Amino acid sequence: MKVTLKVWRQANAKAKGEFVTYKDVETTPDTSFLETLDILNESLVERGEEPITFDHDCREGICGMCSLYINGHPHGPATKATTCQLYMRRFKDGETITVEPWRSAGFPVIKDLMVDRSAYDKIQQAGGYVSFNCGGAPDANALPISKEKADLAMDAATCIGCGACAAACKNGSAMLFVSAKISQFALLPQGRPEAARRARAMVAKMDELGFGNCTNTRACEAECPKGISITNIARMNREFLKAKFKD
Amino acid sequence: MSGLFKSSIGKKLIMSVTGLCLVLFLLFHMSMNLVAIFSGEAYNKVCEFLGTNWYALAGTAVLAVGFLLHIVYAFILTIQNRRARGNVRYAYSVRPKMVEWASQNMLILGIIVLVGLGLHFSHFWYKMMFAELVGAEHQFGPTDGAAWLQFYFSQPVIVVLYLVWFVAIWFHLTHGFWSAIQTIGWNNLVWMSRIQKISTIFATIICLGFAAVVITFFVKSLCCCAA
CATH class of the missing domain: 1.10.1060.10 (Alpha-helical ferredoxin)
Incomplete structure (x- = not known):
């Protein structure tokens, strides 16, 4: 499947951020959302571009590090699941997915999708x-x-x-x-x-x-x-x- | 209690306690109004009793202070909340199914309630309780509540405005009542859904009671015109 990722990019805490759209990102329904970001990052590195910064650690729903706001929901559209437990089968082929950092004065953005918690x-x-x-x-x-x-x-x-x-x-x-x-x-x-x-x-x-x-x-x-x-x-x-x- | 009312929970407690006082007042006011449906004379007796009763005046003053505190703290908390939300908003936002619309729009509902209250005061309180206090004279006497009801609620525009006002009060109460109980701490897993249902039923009874009086007098005016 292919998806379009509209991702918030911000160089540092003081820089002005903006959405950058990455079209036709190749993934599979059984790939996790974070793995899809990994795939996108690999392609960005290959193209000589700055990879997307995002928090993650255990990738099994325990550590609470993966803090992404996906299509209007913290941790994405799946209920009672963290971002790392979100799989691409939740989305349609060709869908545009909007990815933002937590928006709260208590959690200032450090870079891209990573916030200071x-x-x-x-x-x-x-x-x-x-x-x-x-x-x-x-x-x-x-x-x-x-x-x-x-x-x-x-x-x-x-x-x-x-x-x-x-x-x-x-x-x-x-x-x-x-x-x-x-x-x-x-x-x-x-x-x-x-x-x-x-x-x-x-x-x-x-x-x-x-x-x-x-x-x-x-x-x-x-x-x-x-x-x-x-x-x-x-x-x-x-x-x-x-x-x-x-x- | 040092610093209680400077804390977030202390400020919310003020909102809750004053809100519950206003809810109790609405229950009393609605019960009083229902008398008018059955007997204009009996309703005027109630108006007469309350208009000249200093206990009622003292109660009105206490209620006014509570009402002012409720409004002032609503704005203080809203300003703090907007600051806490930060300057950048989500580009894509979805309201989860279990989140009531009213819960996210309490300030705007409150402002509609406040505007409606201004209209209501100019129609009734100013021409009844206030007129009696200062000895002012109007079209009808200050204790002739039934005549005032008949006068205002025979006008379709005023009837519609009051019904819209009651809808705003209904939304405000459906969330405000259970939210106040939750903030005071009288909630748990067993009572959560019960309190929410009680809140909806209570708000519906209050608003239907008020609406019944308005509609009854409007229908009466139509019947009189037809006759």
Whole structure:
């Protein structure tokens, strides 16, 4: 199959970017989207042109590095999948595919399709951890946790911090990410002692970094490759408000 | 509570609490209006009671403060959100199926509601509660609510404007009501879809209630003309 790729090209963070159209890129339905970009890059290198810069690492949907906005969706049109899990069979032969970087003030473009997502690391560093030594692995069932809570904590912990939530949000809000990180600890007994401090610190850092305010459009939830629910945002709000009312 | 209202969640909390107060007021207002369908005399009694009641005036003042806070914070949050979105917009953008249209257009819906409210105030509040307070005289008395309803809702243009206004309020409420509950933190996986359904049902009841009064008086005016 052949596709036309309309790709955002930007030489560096300060340069003015523009779309460049690459016609008749040869690929197959079973080739992944990132591999198609690899094929295009090889041809660009052969022609002596600058290859397209884009983020990628594990290519198995775990690391959250592949941050591309494809045909109006973060990670492309497939649901609950990252860009690296997107295959060309999702597109029609001869289709024009528009590829853009995440658009959010919190994620400035470094080059072409690569953005700086260190803001999420800074939010995580502000409180997304348990600071005391838990010791060795405890005996099974020594610390009873209900199945329901364990499941909710695990669901929240599946967030890979890819940034699709802020990229999808019309407000550039990072609240789905922050709420998932707050929830994965707040739901478990090991995370409770520092729950208030964590909620305060992570929300303060999120605000300081200039991310927007959630208006509950649910676009983040719809586009999240891990299906993180916005009920985590309700939990984050509860944790934050409880902490603030005690201050 | 130090710094609560400077935080993003604190500002959203103000929007939610003031929004829920306005929702409760709408329920009260709609219930009061329904009386007019059954008896103009009884409706005038309600107008008389509320117009001269200082508790009602104090309630109106509190509501006005809440309303102003709701509008001011809507603009503050929208400006912050636009800044957070950045200067460059997506060239190709698609609205996912589960994203409600209203949720992405709350500010413009709010502005339509505000414009409609200006019209409504000039028609009723200014000529009723305000006229009674300052002793101003108009075509009908300040407590003759039924006469004012009959006067305005016999005019087709005003009827259409009010119905469009109610549609905007419906869209604003379908998202605003459940969104307020979510922001306060009273939501979870079990209640998510329930709260959204309750929100839609509530908004529909409120707007149908208001529309019923407008349509009833319009139909009455047609019948009177025919007679």
